[in-house]
Amino acid sequence: MPTKKVSIMHAQPTASHFINGKYVEDTNGKVIECIYPATGEVIAKLHSATPEIIDMALNAAKSAQKAWGKLSGTERGRVLRRASDIIRERNHELSVLETYDTGKPMQETLYVDATSGADALEYFGGLAGSITGEHIPLGEDWVYTKRIPLGVCVGIGAWNYPTQIACWKGAPALACGNSMIFKPSEMTPLCALKIAEILIEAGAPAGIYNVVQGYGDVGAALVTDPRVDKVSLTGSASTGKKVYAAAAAGMKHVTMELGGKSPLIIFDDADIENAIGGAMLANMYSTGQVCSNGTRVFVQSGIKDAFLKRFAERAAAIKIGDPMDEETQFGPMVSKSQRDIVMGFIEQGKAEGATLVCGGNAIDGAGYFIEPTVFADVTDNMTIAREEIFGPVMSVFSFETEEEVIARANDTDLGLAGGVFTNDIKRAHRVVDELDAGTCFINSYNDAPVEAPFGGVKGSGVGRENSKAAIEHYSQLKTVYVRMGNVDSPY
Numbered sequence: 001m002p003t004k005k006v007s008i009m010h011a012q013p014t015a016s017h018f019i020n021g022k023y024v025e026d027t028n029g030k031v032i033e034c035i036y037p038a039t040g041e042v043i044a045k046l047h048s049a050t051p052e053i054i055d056m057a058l059n060a061a062k063s064a065q066k067a068w069g070k071l072s073g074t075e076r077g078r079v080l081r082r083a084s085d086i087i088r089e090r091n092h093e094l095s096v097l098e099t100y101d102t103g104k105p106m107q108e109t110l111y112v113d114a115t116s117g118a119d120a121l122e123y124f125g126g127l128a129g130s131i132t133g134e135h136i137p138l139g140e141d142w143v144y145t146k147r148i149p150l151g152v153c154v155g156i157g158a159w160n161y162p163t164q165i166a167c168w169k170g171a172p173a174l175a176c177g178n179s180m181i182f183k184p185s186e187m188t189p190l191c192a193l194k195i196a197e198i199l200i201e202a203g204a205p206a207g208i209y210n211v212v213q214g215y216g217d218v219g220a221a222l223v224t225d226p227r228v229d230k231v232s233l234t235g236s237a238s239t240g241k242k243v244y245a246a247a248a249a250g251m252k253h254v255t256m257e258l259g260g261k262s263p264l265i266i267f268d269d270a271d272i273e274n275a276i277g278g279a280m281l282a283n284m285y286s287t288g289q290v291c292s293n294g295t296r297v298f299v300q301s302g303i304k305d306a307f308l309k310r311f312a313e314r315a316a317a318i319k320i321g322d323p324m325d326e327e328t329q330f331g332p333m334v335s336k337s338q339r340d341i342v343m344g345f346i347e348q349g350k351a352e353g354a355t356l357v358c359g360g361n362a363i364d365g366a367g368y369f370i371e372p373t374v375f376a377d378v379t380d381n382m383t384i385a386r387e388e389i390f391g392p393v394m395s396v397f398s399f400e401t402e403e404e405v406i407a408r409a410n411d412t413d414l415g416l417a418g419g420v421f422t423n424d425i426k427r428a429h430r431v432v433d434e435l436d437a438g439t440c441f442i443n444s445y446n447d448a449p450v451e452a453p454f455g456g457v458k459g460s461g462v463g464r465e466n467s468k469a470a471i472e473h474y475s476q477l478k479t480v481y482v483r484m485g486n487v488d489s490p491y
Contacts, residue, residue, distance in 0.1 A: 012097070013193035016046040016213050017053055020060035021206025023193075026050045032186050032213055037103030037332040038323050038367040046189050048214040051221070057210045058227045061152045061179040064207030069149040069177030073128035076175060080125030082202035087118040087195075094194060096324075098163050101188040103332040103368070104286055105323045116450070117167030117195065120466070123450040124171035131176060131471055133478075140484045147475045149177035150253055151229035154222045156243065157192065158234040159185035159334050160289045166192040168450075169232050170199070170209055172470040178230070181210045181222060187335055189213050223247050230474065233257065234291070236388070237414060237459045244462075255463030255473050257291070257455055259388045260416030263409035264294030264445060265399075265431060268302040270421035271443075276311050278421055278445040279394065284318065284372050285446065287331055288392035289338075292417035292454075294445055296378075296385060298405050301398045308376055308396060312358045315372045320363070332368040333391060339368040342391030349375050349384040354395070380408055388414070402431065410436045416456035419445045438464075 015023035016032075029047035036043045049057070068076065087094060094114035099106050104113070133145035155169035162184055173180045184192045196211045212218060223231050223246045231247040232255040233240055240258040247254045264282050266275045282294035299307045323331040333339040339362060346360050359373030370392055378385050378395040385395055399405040409418065418437035422428050425442075432440040438456040441447065448454055448466070455464040463473045 012044065013190055013197070016189075017049060017057070018193050018196040018211040019053070019057045019207075020064075020210065021200050024053065024056065026053050029053065029213075030215065032189055032215075034101065034189055035335065036100050037334050040336070040366055040368070043100055044190065046213050048186070049212040049218045053212055054218065054221050054225075057181050057212050058152065058222075058225055060207035061181050061210055062227050064205050065149065065151055065177075065179035068174075068179060068205055068208050071177070073131050073175070076177065077125040077128030079199070079203045080121045080128065080171060080174060083199050083204070084118040084121035084125060086198045086202055087114050087121070090198075091115060091118075094163060094191070097194060098191055099323050101162055101190045102159065102334055103323055105328040105331045106326045107329055108286060110326070113161065113163045116164045116448075119450045120164075120167040120171040124175040124470075127468065127471070128175040131475065141482060142484075143479060143481050146478045146480070147176070147471070148478050150474060150476055151178060152227055153178045153180045153230040153232065153474065154228050155180055155182040156219050156222075156231070156233045156235065157182065157184045158291070159187040160286060160291070162188040162191040163195065165234050166195045166211075168465050170195065172474045173230075173232075174204070174208060176471060176475040178474055179208045179210075181212060181228075183212055183214055183219055183222060186213065186215050219243070220246065223252075224250060226250065228252060230254070232463075232473075235259075240461060253473070253476075255455075255465065256461035257463070257465055258416070258459065258461040259291050259390075259414060260293070260456060260460050261296060261386065261388050261412045261414045262292060262294045262417040262419075262437060263296045263298060263435070264419045265298045265405050265409060265421070266300065266303070266307065267420070267422040267424070267427065268300040269423045270303075271423065272303060272307060272310060274443060275421040276307065276314060278419065278441075278443070279311065280314065282419065282445040283394040284315070284330065284392050287333055287370070289334060289390055290446060292439060292446055292448075294417065294419050295389060295393070296395055296397060296409070298397045298399045298409060301400055304376075304396070304398050308357055308374070311374060315358050315374065318372055320369060320371075330372065330392075333370060334368070336368050338390070339370055342370055342389055342393060345384055345387070345389045345391070345393060346373055349378070349382065349393070349395075352382045352384070354378045354382060354384060357396075359392070380411060386412070402427065406431060406434045410434075413459040414456070415458035416460035417441070
């Protein structure tokens with residue numbers, strides 16, 4: 001694995017926080033070490049937000065929001081579209097930063113991360129001018145509605161897609177006339193700072209998009225502050241419950257995009273190469289660190305052996321190595337602690353009787369690498385079948401009938417995603433209609449275009465990211481009744 005020294009890039013942010021249009025530092029905050037997962041080397045040291053920094057960000061967001069909200073949607077959209085163009089122009093340097101931040105290979109970050117953030121800014125920038133209410137005629141009288149901003153929004157990001165999440169939350173918030181304070185994960189603190197910087201360059205007023213760093217205490221301070229009107233979290237289901245409860249205590253609007261233990265169902269009539277490709281994307285892409293991953297792969301018994309044999313062959317060909325090499329397909333886990341967690345699940349899988357088909361080992365050397373891992377003969381009550389692993393570990397189950405697999409697929413408290421591979425299109429629609437999941441795929445997996453809503457049901461959260469649906473979660477309706485005649489009062 002890579003051992004070369006990592007140099008600080010010219011594109012690196014210059015301070016820990018970005019508030020009111022400029023970089024801000026307060027060295028009194030607890031140190032946050034940004035570690036390059038491919039080598040374990042500290043590439044930057046930041047500081048968690050102090051109460052003074054948090055107050056500065058909240059005041060900036062509160063002060064800037066009113067004027068921003070009074071602009072026309074077209075004017076706001078123009079800023080977002082400019083920011084999208086800048087991101088595309090700087091895609092390479094932003095992708096390098098994303099790779100340093102997360103360890104994901106450049107082969108991924110060049111095509112998925114900053115570009116999907118740009119997609120979100122472009123989409124919501126184009127949509128901003130169409131955010132309108134309606135006219136409701138009532139004879140001589142009439143009612144009109146307006147879609148108005150919520151106010152100050154707090155976004156709390158996960159560590160797996162730092163650039164994308166900063167834009168997925170910021171773009172609809174700003175399009176609707178809100179301001180935002182975004183807190184990245186302390187494990188991937190760098191990328192959101194560049195998004196804030198680019199938004200200012202694109203013409204966003206100071207204070208409209210702020211970034212503060214910190215651990216859980218900073219997130220808690222933001223979520224519970226009375227100046228905050230909306231909280232949007234991407235994170236684990238357990239964290240989501242705590243944040244949801246804290247936000248509810250203040251009657252704040254929420255979007256919770258949480259974890260999953262999603263099923264991928266492969267029927268015996270499926271194209272096996274396509275099904276394996278889908279299972280690869282559902283388990284090995286981004287080293288398995290994707291919330292919607294289809295980690296429970298149900299394969300109809302007639303093709304299970306052929307599926308496992310061919311999957312193992314393709315897994316063995318995955319190129320693992322230096323994420324900066326564009327030929328590399330598979331990078332490290334985001335941190336040593338995350339690698340340790342995943343290795344613990346692998347050991348539990350072995351101990352509980354699952355059959356290890358391939359992988360299962362940490363890779364010696366610098367960085368936090370794990371082999372792509374596949375278990376077969378997994379039963380529904382095993383730990384690896386019940387708990388979200390968030391690593392490159394696929395569990396394969398055998399099934400016989402459609403009715404059986406639907407019941408087993410839904411036997412989880414989570415419901416983020418689900419997929420089906422079959423050449424019977426009627427069965428495909430029938431099965432996804434029965435899945436308890438917010439985001440489903442037919443003969444594909446993990447596509448997430450900005451035009452489509454993304455989110456889950458049950459313990460996987462509330463609300464939706466992306467698409468026109470996100471507008472409803474970052475704005476609220478004001479209803480106005482207009483009486484044209486005299487008031488008919490009995491008093």
